[in-house]
Amino acid sequence: MRYIEPHAHMVSRTTDDYEAMRLAGCAAICEPAFWAGFDRSSVHGFYDYFCQLTDYEPKRAAKFALPHFSWLCINPKESEDMGLARDVLGIIPEFLKRPNVLGIGEIGLNKNTRNELEILQAHIDLAAQHDQLILVHTPHLEDKFKGTRLILDVLKADSRIRPERVIIDHVEEHTVGMVLDAGFWAGITLYPESKATPARAIDMVEQAGLRNIWLNCACDWGRSDPLAVPRTAVEMARRGHSAEAIDHLVYGNPLRFLSQNPRFQLA
Amino acid sequence: MTRQQVLDLYFMDARCKLIELAAFLDRLDRSEGAPDFRFEAFRGALAALSSAPSERAKAVLMSLSDPTLEPLDAAPGKGACGAWPGRQV
Numbered sequence A: 001m002r003y004i005e006p007h008a009h010m011v012s013r014t015t016d017d018y019e020a021m022r023l024a025g026c027a028a029i030c031e032p033a034f035w036a037g038f039d040r041s042s043v044h045g046f047y048d049y050f051c052q053l054t055d056y057e058p059k060r061a062a063k064f065a066l067p068h069f070s071w072l073c074i075n076p077k078e079s080e081d082m083g084l085a086r087d088v089l090g091i092i093p094e095f096l097k098r099p100n101v102l103g104i105g106e107i108g109l110n111k112n113t114r115n116e117l118e119i120l121q122a123h124i125d126l127a128a129q130h131d132q133l134i135l136v137h138t139p140h141l142e143d144k145f146k147g148t149r150l151i152l153d154v155l156k157a158d159s160r161i162r163p164e165r166v167i168i169d170h171v172e173e174h175t176v177g178m179v180l181d182a183g184f185w186a187g188i189t190l191y192p193e194s195k196a197t198p199a200r201a202i203d204m205v206e207q208a209g210l211r212n213i214w215l216n217c218a219c220d221w222g223r224s225d226p227l228a229v230p231r232t233a234v235e236m237a238r239r240g241h242s243a244e245a246i247d248h249l250v251y252g253n254p255l256r257f258l259s260q261n262p263r264f265q266l267a
Numbered sequence B: 001m002t003r004q005q006v007l008d009l010y011f012m013d014a015r016c017k018l019i020e021l022a023a024f025l026d027r028l029d030r031s032e033g034a035p036d037f038r039f040e041a042f043r044g045a046l047a048a049l050s051s052a053p054s055e056r057a058k059a060v061l062m063s064l065s066d067p068t069l070e071p072l073d074a075a076p077g078k079g080a081c082g083a084w085p086g087r088q089v
Ligand SMILES: [Zn+2]
Pocket: A007, A009, A032, A034, A106, A137, A218
């Protein structure tokens, strides 16, 4: 089996996880910028984090012959502080030049506030100005449905944004349809308690089809499983899906989306 | 998959989760004090589960979701609890 892990927060994982993912057939890892579990006190914390994502983690992954790519932004959990958010937006362009950067992400909403929306729009503007791919995080739990609708409205209102260059992540049964119907890519995140389980993820794929959907584990410092994608591939096999269909979902689809940035090259 | 295959693959898992759910409701019954809004939200979700003719996962998720579209003026915190407090009657 081969697969691409398009969304994993490896800064909070061990080196053993890199090895386990490689052994399970991982061909590349992509790491969006996210909340560290605590609020960073200044733009300098983000500067160091972006150095970690664009310099240190690729070296750590390379020890296991794993290409490592990253996405940059200030996440919505820290976007309520508009001054900090503007400062961070100011340093992103210099990092966009680094060779493993694929785009802007994971941007989006958390509690669906006006400030979060304004910073989301500023990120979308930055992506449009620099012709970057976009990876969107949709809110958790009770806030997801509202947040997904707000995010779609903002993206659709910007005529520079091409939906096929935007992936909206963490969809569930009540949001996957509206994302795909609007022409965007949809990401299904596999988590033990929230988001989706392997069985529900496959249910969604069976109903929506193998079109523009990817699976990801989004493993981070919380309860999560870095091998959730290959586990789901096994679950698909148990249901009788062909090896071709599984490969299409866990390898071909992320490859097709990510290759829109020519930097995404597999060794 | 045939219905028989779905049962073969998932019946034991679903049975386990169903009994966990029943035990959770029993545990709530045996406990004391006033519950918060999540209690009613959970009962609402159970009603959505049993009344939806299809797309039950979607119905349960929607019953626990904020259905409004107006952005908040300020974040009430960073976290989410799994149920929307605005739905309480
Ligand atoms: Zn993430």
